[in-house]
Amino acid sequence: MNFPQNYVSQLMEKITTWARINSPWAIHFNSGSCNGCDIEILATLTPRYDIERFGIKLRGSPRHADVLICTGPVTRQARERLLRTYEQMPEPKFVVVVGSCGISGGVFQGCYNVVGHINEVLPVDAFIPGCPPRPEAIIDGIVKLLAHIQRGTRPALVIKPGVQEAA
Amino acid sequence: MTTETLLQRAGELLAPFAKGANNPETNRLDVQIAASDLPTAASALMNASWGYLAAITGMDLGTEANELEALYHFCEGAAVTTLRIHLPREGCPEIPSISDQIPAASFFERELGEMLGVTVVGTPDPTRLFLPDDWPVGIYPMRQDFKQEQAAAVEPDKTPERGWAGNKFIVPIGPQHPALKEPGHFEFSVDGEIITGARMRLGYVHRGIEKATEARNWIQNLYLLERICGICSHTHTSAYSQGVEKLAQVEVPERALAIRELVAGLERIHSHLLWLGVAAHEAGFDTLFMYSWRDRETVMNLLEELTGNRVNYSICVLGGVKHDIGAQHSVSIHKALDYLEERIRYYLDVATTDSGFLQRTRGIGMMSLEEAKRFGTLGPVARASGVKRDVRLDAPYGAYKRYPVSIITDDRGDMEARFVVRMKELLVTCFTIRTIVDNMPGGGIVTRFPRKIPAGETVSRVEAPRGEAFYYIKSGGGESPTRLKIRTPSICNWTSVLNKAVGHQLADVPMLIAGMDPCFSCNDRMVTVRRKSDSNTMTWSELREYGIKKYGPRK
Numbered sequence: 001m002n003f004p005q006n007y008v009s010q011l012m013e014k015i016t017t018w019a020r021i022n023s024p025w026a027i028h029f030n031s032g033s034c035n036g037c038d039i040e041i042l043a044t045l046t047p048r049y050d051i052e053r054f055g056i057k058l059r060g061s062p063r064h065a066d067v068l069i070c071t072g073p074v075t076r077q078a079r080e081r082l083l084r085t086y087e088q089m090p091e092p093k094f095v096v097v098v099g100s101c102g103i104s105g106g107v108f109q110g111c112y113n114v115v116g117h118i119n120e121v122l123p124v125d126a127f128i129p130g131c132p133p134r135p136e137a138i139i140d141g142i143v144k145l146l147a148h149i150q151r152g153t154r155p156a157l158v159i160k161p162g163v164q165e166a167a
Numbered sequence: 168m169t170t171e172t173l174l175q176r177a178g179e180l181l182a183p184f185a186k187g188a189n190n191p192e193t194n195r196l197d198v199q200i201a202a203s204d205l206p207t208a209a210s211a212l213m214n215a216s217w218g219y220l221a222a223i224t225g226m227d228l229g230t231e232a233n234e235l236e237a238l239y240h241f242c243e244g245a246a247v248t249t250l251r252i253h254l255p256r257e258g259c260p261e262i263p264s265i266s267d268q269i270p271a272a273s274f275f276e277r278e279l280g281e282m283l284g285v286t287v288v289g290t291p292d293p294t295r296l297f298l299p300d301d302w303p304v305g306i307y308p309m310r311q312d313f314k315q316e317q318a319a320a321v322e323p324d325k326t327p328e329r330g331w332a333g334n335k336f337i338v339p340i341g342p343q344h345p346a347l348k349e350p351g352h353f354e355f356s357v358d359g360e361i362i363t364g365a366r367m368r369l370g371y372v373h374r375g376i377e378k379a380t381e382a383r384n385w386i387q388n389l390y391l392l393e394r395i396c397g398i399c400s401h402t403h404t405s406a407y408s409q410g411v412e413k414l415a416q417v418e419v420p421e422r423a424l425a426i427r428e429l430v431a432g433l434e435r436i437h438s439h440l441l442w443l444g445v446a447a448h449e450a451g452f453d454t455l456f457m458y459s460w461r462d463r464e465t466v467m468n469l470l471e472e473l474t475g476n477r478v479n480y481s482i483c484v485l486g487g488v489k490h491d492i493g494a495q496h497s498v499s500i501h502k503a504l505d506y507l508e509e510r511i512r513y514y515l516d517v518a519t520t521d522s523g524f525l526q527r528t529r530g531i532g533m534m535s536l537e538e539a540k541r542f543g544t545l546g547p548v549a550r551a552s553g554v555k556r557d558v559r560l561d562a563p564y565g566a567y568k569r570y571p572v573s574i575i576t577d578d579r580g581d582m583e584a585r586f587v588v589r590m591k592e593l594l595v596t597c598f599t600i601r602t603i604v605d606n607m608p609g610g611g612i613v614t615r616f617p618r619k620i621p622a623g624e625t626v627s628r629v630e631a632p633r634g635e636a637f638y639y640i641k642s643g644g645g646e647s648p649t650r651l652k653i654r655t656p657s658i659c660n661w662t663s664v665l666n667k668a669v670g671h672q673l674a675d676v677p678m679l680i681a682g683m684d685p686c687f688s689c690n691d692r693m694v695t696v697r698r699k700s701d702s703n704t705m706t707w708s709e710l711r712e713y714g715i716k717k718y719g720p721r722k
Contacts, residue, residue, distance in 0.1 A: 108379070113374055
């Protein structure tokens with residue numbers, strides 16, 4: 001048999017993508033949120049909305065996670081910890097922002113201890129607006145992200161100067 | 168005792184130190200004292216068992232007056248006694264600590280020190296609680312002349328900190344940790360599995376809301392304060408509107424007050440069921456977690472039906488409420504409560520009979536009545552130790568005079584009692600909600616409200632699901648508040664958790680923390696394993712290099 005040279009690596013790529021979209025493990029980091037989004041994320045995981053049917057599971061360690069779910073504006077004290085959590089995640093990694101505060105700073109714009117929104121610190125793949133977004137919206141956002149991963153594309157990244165380049 | 172006799176008694180106790188006293192409102196007594204008299208004055212109140220320290224408000228009276236003011240609010244029943252202490256603004260204002268008489272004061276004193284630059288002499292831990300590590304020294308955000316530019320990040324102090332735990336092994340927990348749903352940082356010193364000391368650092372979700380209120384008008388603040396906490400958002404809006412309505416002397420329609428109490432009841436159900444799930448999860452009982460969160464969706468549906476939103480309901484507006492409740496709502500409320508009551512009874516049964524679960528709760532985190540009082544605990548944590556403390560009964564506000572609630576206490580004081588108290592409270596709440604729905608007063612739901620609020624100051628207290636929320640509101644007569652102090656119940660309960668952790672196994676820590684139902688976003692309004700300059704610390708790239716060297720390059 002005469003396989004193309006990179007046949008094995010292409011096959012492996014396909015298998016990993018298949019595995020990734022069937023079981024994206026997530027980690028949740030609250031960098032200054034009011035808890036509103038956090039309880040809706042938790043509600044998404046529990047029986048009524050049951051996001052585990054998509055293979056999505058919340059992990060305790062960033063080293064096991066593919067998706068970082070961020071909530072809240074970024075406070076000065078949480079900034080470095082958010083970055084550190086992101087850095088610990090293995091590649092490829094995706095960032096999903098849940099809630100208005102993480103998108104724009106929300107009502108906390110201009111507060112002395114708030115650095116800004118998540119996109120000023122990390123490159124973000126998906127934004128889920130709402131204050132807080134309904135669990136259905138959170139599921140929709142994550143499913144859209146999975147569709148991108150399946151097609152082998154990434155949502156257009158908005159990278160601000162000074163923000164880490166995603167690998 | 169009536170409020171008048173309570174205030175009279177406080178006046179007598181404080182008479183030896185008083186430089187002046189007055190009654191700004193019928194339930195309040197303000198006493199001016201000198202800073203040096205503070206410990207003796209506080210002892211006089213404590214020795215006579217007069218109330219508990221509810222909050223310390225620090226205020227900057229501005230460059231013209233050139234003075235700072237510290238207000239120590241003590242509450243007993245509906246009576247609020249405030250010790251007012253004037254301090255110089257320039258130089259180094261000093262105030263003696265009262266945390267040896269009142270352990271709960273320690274957190275308030277840390278806040279006073281870092282926010283206003285008052286040196287609290289003798290406070291056990293003067294390190295930062297809320298402000299970030301890279302905040303410059305000598306810049307205080309609650310000063311009136313504070314500007315954002317002054318707070319440019321500085322290199323954090325990296326000198327090794329020694330001494331608090333001696334040579335003990337320290338286990339850091341947080342800010343990102345599977346047992347914590349919100350970021351907080353704890354350090355437990357351990358001897359084997361047994362905890363010998365504990366301390367805490369908050370500030371990961373500190374946003375600076377108190378300062379932000381001063382730059383927003385009275386109406387905008389309603390929406391900002393709602394977002395102090397997504398779990399008890401209605402508590403904050405109702406406490407704020409109640410205080411501002413008192414200042415503006417606006418009479419709120421009876422029907423609006425009834426709707427506020429109704430929503431507060433639904434919020435309590437959602438919050439306690441949420442807590443039940445999280446606490447069960449910490450105990451490793453995930454089935455109960457999933458069950459309680461499934462049933463919680465029933466009350467979320469109700470909230471959505473009544474207010475249009477699941478989490479930040481925004482039902483309170485200044486002068487009333489936004490939505491009325493009709494006959495169709497009362498049908499769905501009764502139907503939902505029928506289901507919930509049955510489920511709550513089942514959870515009460517599980518929490519008191521499941522043997523595996525009882526091993527994690529019975530006898531854990533024991534707190535006696537005396538300790539609960541001394542630590543200044545609030546809410547279900549206090550009531551589970553037999554402290555009869557509930558603002559809804561002590562100082563009925565809003566519609567609570569019309570639709571009273573009964574108090575649930577338990578004298579066992581362990582984790583199990585905290586489960587029992589919360590579940591029984593839910594049954595009481597269901598009963599009250601039914602009473603309100605069936606006996607709704609008629610009339611309008613909102614009155615006209617002025618844009619500017621007359622100058623004055625007031626105290627507003629409401630019972631949140633976690634305990635008493637305390638608001639101090641001062642108006643200068645303009646379109647925004649001069650000072651708004653918010654004290655939420657979680658910060659009062661931390662003292663008890665940190666003290667009670669000592670002597671327990673490390674594995675009990677998640678349960679102990681969950682037992683008080685902490686809400687970080689409320690009290691912040693945190694591991695970095697401590698940055699020591701010794702050779703055991705590695706940066707991320709050093710660790711990577713080390714790993715590559717140790718295991719060889721990737722093949």
